[in-house]
Amino acid sequence: MFENIKRFFEADSGSQPPADLPFDYDDLVLLDAEDLAEVGILEAYQQLHPQLRQYGAAEIDIAEEVDEDAGTYTVLADGIRYPIYGEGAEEDAWVLATIAFFDIVNAGLADASHRFYALYGGNDLAGIFLSDEQFRLAQRCFKRAMDRPWVPVNQPPHYGFPQDEEAPAP
Template sequence: MAIDYDNAHHLDAENLAEQGIAKAYNDVLPELRQYVKNPIAIHQSVDAYATRYAVHAAGQELVIYGPDIPGSEDKSWGTATYVFFKIINDQLASSDVRFYALNGGNDLFGIFLTPSQAEDAKRSLPTRADWPYLPDAEWPWYGQYH
C-alpha cells in the first residue's frame, strides 16, 4: 500500500519550533476528532525575554526550548516534532490508528495510519528515510529511519 500523501498534513518542523504547535494542532484537530471523542485543549507559553517556549497539554508542561536546557534551541525542530506527535499519539492510545511522521525538517508531514498500513507503506517505499515513523525524543534522528 502506497501512502496517500493527499491525506497528509504539512507541518514543517521549523514552524512547529517557532511557536507553531498550537496552530498545527488546530489544523489537525478536525481529523483527530474522528478517532478521539474529546481531544484535549493545549496552549503555549512563550517568554521572549527568557527565550523559552513550552506547550501545556493534559496537565504537562512540555518545554521545546529554554535557557535552563543546554542546546535546546539547536534541537528545537526535533523536540517540537516529538512533542507535537506525542500530544496527538497519547490521545490515540486506545485507538487503532497512530499519527505517523513522514520526512522531517521543512518537509515534515503527519498522517493517520494503522500500524499495519504503516508496515505496508514501508514495504512499498524503497528508501528508509521515506518510511512513516513515530517520533521519539532521541537526538539526532528523533525516530526517523535513516
C-alpha cells in the same frame, strides 16, 4: 501541491512510490518543523481537530508558554511539560517541537484505530494518520528507509527518523 511530492519520487530513480502504496499522498498533513518550533504547536493541533474527531481522539488540553524576555517557548499538554525553545534547547527546537507535537497528537489517539506518523522532517515535515496495518505495509513498501512513516521520539541522534546506511540525520 501533493503532485510535487509525487514528482519527487518520479525524479529520483529508484525512489518511485510503490504501486501498492497503503496511503494516499493527498492525505498528508503538511507541518514544517520550523513552524511548530516558532510557537506553532497549538495552532497546528487546532487545525488537526477535524481529522482527530474523525478518528475518535480524546481532546488534549494544550497551553503554550512564551517568555520573550527569557527567550523560551514551552508547551504544556495533559500535565506534560515540553520545553521547545530556550533552557538550552535552541539548537534542537525543530526536533523538540516535532517530538512534542506527535507525542501530543498520539496521546489523544491512544484508544483509536489510527496513529499519527511523521513523514520526512525539517521544513518538509508532514504527518499522516495510518492504521497499524497501513503502517506495517508502508514499512515494507519503500526501498529507502527515509521515505517511510516514522514516530518521533526523544532518543538522539536520529530521534526515530528512519535510517539507511547512507542517510543523514534529519
